[in-house]
Amino acid sequence: MxxxxxxxxxxxxxxxxxxxxxxxxxxxxxxxxxxxxxxxxxxxxxxxxSKILGLNGHFTAFPIDQSFTDYEDVKLRLEEVDGVISAVAFVEGQALATGAYNSAGVAVRGMSMEDIEKLPLLVSSATLGGWEDWNALDGVAIGSRMAHQLGLSLGDPITIVTPRGIQTPFGSTPQIRSYPVNVIFDVGMVEFDSFFVFMPIQAAQDYFRMYSEVLREGFDELPLMATDEEIDDAYERRYQATAVEVFLRDPDATWAIQTQLEMAAGRPMIFTDWQRRNETxxxxxxxxxxxxxxxxxxxxxxxxxxxxxxxxxxxxxxxxxxxxxxxxxxxxxxxxxxxxxxxxxxxxxxxxxxxxxxxxxxxxxxxxxxxxxxxxxxxxxxxxxxxxxxxxxxxxxxxxxxxxxxxxxxxxxxxxxxxxxxxxxxxxxxxxxx
Structure with a gap:
């Protein structure tokens, strides 16, 4: 009181x-x-x-050698590990993208529709266009900020240039190709909306020449004067991937599961988790x-x-x-x-x-x-x-x-x-x- x-x-x-x-x-x-x-x-x-791990895996597995042609088998083996939700393979390279009004450095990432569907954040963020028939269409997906910066809209062509082109006696020639914009997405994070260009994985493999040509079985040698058609029939392209990303149920369980992933991969690979990639x-x-x-x-x-x-x-x-x-x-x-x-x-x-x-x-x-x-x-x-x-x-x-x-x-x-x-x-x- x-x-x-x-x-x-x-x-x-x-x-x-x-x-x-x-x-x-x-x-x-x-x-x-x-x-x-x-x-x-x-x-x-x-x-x-959520944004970083929505598009980037909790683990990224890089092959030690350059002939990563068995990436589909590695994906399946990694997905069988207890605690793994999914695994996706991708092809990635740096390039210069040119639109109607401007140019910008971009990261081109090739992924199949099967793997894109494993990224709900990317699938649900499409604001213009859609992911239907993604593998069959020869187009790309870009972020809303990149579309604004380059002056592009749905259906407009985007030109992608990389210095890693065809080797000639005078050196390497730039690789220049144009693709229609099929999807414009808005993830909500500037880094992804202004920097990444997605395209079908085989288109990206062809563009970055991520393949090796081996002689088919039954072709021990070719005629000296073989035609172009005979050469194409004799050689088989084995496509490669840049890396495989692994998504876990528990993002903090990276240390406990890394050894299991390395054993399940079935080949020498370097695994880096999201904590080390973004530690700083x-x-x-x-x-x-x-x-x-x-x-x-x-x-x-x-x-x-x-x-x-x-x-x-x-x-x-x-x-x-x-x-x-x-x-x-x-x-x-x-x-x-x-x-x-x-x-x-x-x-x-x-x-x-x-x-x-x-x-x-x-x-x-x-x-x-x-x-x-x-x-x-x-x-x-x-x-x-x-x-x-x-x-x-x-x-x-x-x-x-x-x-x-x-x-x-x-x-x-x-x-x-x-x-x-x-x-x-x-x-x-x-x-x-x-």
Whole structure:
């Protein structure tokens, strides 16, 4: 009851009440800021992880030798390993893509429709066109940002140039071919939407000359003056792949399953998992999360110091009341509890307000970003810098609990010294000049 009376403002206590109100606001802002920032960083990590692992496997297996013609058999063997969802083979190479208005360096990846269907993120992201008859059509799929950059739309030709062309007595000639755009996709990640060109795997194998020609059985030798048709009939093309990607049920189980995959491959291959490929990137994100949490916790700490100052002022103002309570039989512990409850109540109300405000902001982060960008006329969190086309946010219950416990603990600790000082008041000295 006494602690509650001290929290309610009276005319002569207005200044102290204003300090207490500002302290509550400071704690609320600190708690809300921590919740919003941690939620947005969680959203960034989850979104990047889902996009990266949605198109890139948890393992990428590269052949040690150059004649990777048995990639279909390797795929089937890897998919039989317990814990593996699927395996896809692909052909990949660097090239220059030219459209109606511009040119850009791209990564050309050849995949069969059977393997593309194992990538739900890519299949569902088609905004124009479709993947029907993918293997039969001699076309490509490009991202929406690449289409905008090159000035291309559905059905327009895109010219792809690579220096690895046909060998002649004068050197290698560039390989230049044009393909119609059959699919325009929007994954939502700038790296994929502006850099990757997908085409049927056999078209990519022909384009990058990923095959070897071997003499068919029964053709021990060819006539000296053999025609082109006879040469084509005599030789068989054995197509190769660049690598195989493996998708796991548990992305964090890479270390436990790598040995099984190496044995199941049936041939020497180098396996690299997604953690090693993106180690620097995700380590930087983790360090940033920890640093941001520590820095923003200082806001709550400063607000907790304000609790100390407001309680010290309250104790000074209530010196006579403390002396009267002591003469009426109140113990030092009782006096200490009164002021601990007063300060903790300030911290509790501020923490509760910050919790509600933080949840509202974190859940509606993207809507708020879009509204602020529209009002100010500037691009907040531009996708070219932050890699994502929207501001993701994911509220983690454990992290929110840590923030609330931290705020309440600091608020309680801040009350101990002023409450202890109040408990040490000598009634005789306090009432001498009353």
């Amino acid at each position: 006494v602690a509650g009376r001290y929290l309610r403002a009276r005319r002569r206590d207005t200044f102290i009440s204003v300090i207490a109100a500002l302290t509550m606001i400071g704690i609320a802002i600190g708690v809300a800021t921590l919740i919003v920032v941690m939620s947005v960083m969680n959203g960034f990590r989850d979104e990047l992880l 990137f995700f380590s930087a994100l983790q360090v940033e999360r920890v640093v941001m949490f520590v820095i923003l916790s200082m806001i709550v700490l400063v607000a907790a110091f304000n609790i100390i100052s407001s309680l010290v002022m309250l104790v000074k103002d209530k010196g006579g009341d403390i002396a009267v309570l002591r003469t009426m039989g109140a113990t030092r512990a009782s006096i200490m509890r009164i002021f601990c409850m007063t300060g903790t109540a300030i911290g509790f109300v501020g923490t509760l307000a910050g919790f509600v405000l933080g949840l509202i902001l974190a859940i509606n982060a993207e809507s708020i970003r879009a509204w602020v960008s529209e009002v100010l006329g500037i691009a907040l969190f531009p996708p070219e810098v932050f890699l994502l086309s929207s501001l993701p946010s994911r509220v983690d219950a454990f992290e929110v609990s840590v923030v609330l416990v931290l705020a309440l603990t600091l608020s309680f600790l801040a009350t101990l010294y002023p409450a202890w000082r109040a408990a040490q008041y000598d009634p005789v000295e306090a009432l001498r000049y009353e």
